[in-house]
Amino acid sequence: MAFNLNCYPISYRAKYTADGKWAEEFLEKPHKTPEEEARLSPAEAEELANSRNYYGDMPLVNYTTQYGLGCFEGLKALPQMNGSYAIFRPSENAKRFYDSMQGLYMPPFPQETFLKALKEMTRRNIELGFCPVYKAEWEKDSFSGADSIYLRPFSYSEGGIGVNISRMPWVVMAATPVSAYFSAGTSDAIVTERIRATSGGTGMIKANSNYVISVLARHEAAEQGYMESIFLDAEKRRYVEEGSSSNIFFYLKSGELVTPELGDTILPGITRLSLIELARDRGVKVTERKIAIEEAFSDAKECFVCGTAAGATPLSSITWNGKKVSFNYPGELATELQKILKGIQYGVLPDDKGWLLPVV
Numbered sequence: 245m246a247f248n249l250n251c252y253p254i255s256y257r258a259k260y261t262a263d264g265k266w267a268e269e270f271l272e273k274p275h276k277t278p279e280e281e282a283r284l285s286p287a288e289a290e291e292l293a294n295s296r297n298y299y300g301d302m303p304l305v306n307y308t309t310q311y312g313l314g315c316f317e318g319l320k321a322l323p324q325m326n327g328s329y330a331i332f333r334p335s336e337n338a339k340r341f342y343d344s345m346q347g348l349y350m351p352p353f354p355q356e357t358f359l360k361a362l363k364e365m366t367r368r369n370i371e372l373g374f375c376p377v378y379k380a381e382w383e384k385d386s387f388s389g390a391d392s393i394y395l396r397p398f399s400y401s402e403g404g405i406g407v408n409i410s411r412m413p414w415v416v417m418a419a420t421p422v423s424a425y426f427s428a429g430t431s432d433a434i435v436t437e438r439i440r441a442t443s444g445g446t447g448m449i450k451a452n453s454n455y456v457i458s459v460l461a462r463h464e465a466a467e468q469g470y471m472e473s474i475f476l477d478a479e480k481r482r483y484v485e486e487g488s489s490s491n492i493f494f495y496l497k498s499g500e501l502v503t504p505e506l507g508d509t510i511l512p513g514i515t516r517l518s519l520i521e522l523a524r525d526r527g528v529k530v531t532e533r534k535i536a537i538e539e540a541f542s543d544a545k546e547c548f549v550c551g552t553a554a555g556a557t558p559l560s561s562i563t564w565n566g567k568k569v570s571f572n573y574p575g576e577l578a579t580e581l582q583k584i585l586k587g588i589q590y591g592v593l594p595d596d597k598g599w600l601l602p603v604v
């Protein structure tokens with residue numbers, strides 16, 4: 245299982261109001277106890293899950309559903325070794341969500357409100373028993389099979405059919421169970437001909453619309469037997485930009501760790517930010533710069549993609565223009581960084597950087 249649409253019962257919604265405030269509410273959707281739900285037949289479970297992924301009073305025809313005008317976040321609440329729960333770097337997501345809304349000319353959602361709502365929604369779900377319980381056995385494989393709570397805040401526009409900006413949006417937050425994102429087995433990637441983002445576009449915003457191209461490219465990669473697709477830049481078709489929905493790193497034979505520098509076509513990932521810091525802490529020389537696909541082919545010994553869902557996921561090879569290059573797999577550095585990142589996230593290593601927000 246990777247993502248799972250069996251939404252937890254408590255969600256959150258805020259609506260921008262005419263007086264410039266946000267009217268907030270927590271919604272309790274239909275549910276039984278987690279134990280009772282575990283005993284439901286697949287059909288019954290699906291019906292109950294569907295009834296939770298439903299907001300009957302929100303407009304169907306709007307700028308989000310018609311024109312893709314919306315943005316979202318993805319982050320995790322993790323069961324801690326000591327039995328508590330914590331959210332990983334939510335202030336970074338609050339900030340990025342604020343920037344995304346502003347970038348789409350929506351009234352930005354206050355960061356304090358974002359944090360409070362997220363924490364409270366998570367707490368209420370945990371209180372009802374909707375949460376994975378920490379398992380010591382996860383430690384054996386550095387949490388690669390570990391569960392967590394996936395938190396998905398997103399914007400949703402008011403009704404509208406003319407091409408326009410959203411002036412009175414909602415911010416909705418939902419929580420779902422999640423485990424390892426990429427399935428074990430294949431980890432080959434292929435460079436796609438498609439372009440994810442162009443200069444002057446919305447590539448640096450976590451916008452719904454960006455995902456259309458990513459979904460197509462990833463589907464095409466999967467049809468050819470690849471796990472991931474990799475985007476090159478729009479202008480020169482030469483510099484590596486991102487994975488389908490993840491940032492990318494190359495560990496060169498020289499010992500330099502390279503990740504594409506941020507600009508208006510790269511999404512500023514929080515996992516990317518965290519891995520840069522963790523690698524530097526370990527004395528690795530990390531450079532944010534352009535990296536040509538030819539350089540990656542000739543000089544990289546390891547490659548990994550990263551994101552909230554994926555953590556740091558090593559790639560075993562990249563195929564481009566009919567040529568294939570293989571990397572150390574799983575690479576030493578990717579394995580080490582993943583171990584540290586997950587260790588901090590699940591409360592096994594000390595959170596020296598204050599990256600965890602305790603929930604309960």
Ligand SMILES: *Cc1c(COP(=O)(O)O)cnc(C)c1O
Binds near residue numbers: 491514516
């Ligand atoms: C969300 C996202 C990422 C990863 O960001 P994280 O904050 O690390 O989860 C990378 N690339 C794209 C295009 C994304 O949308």
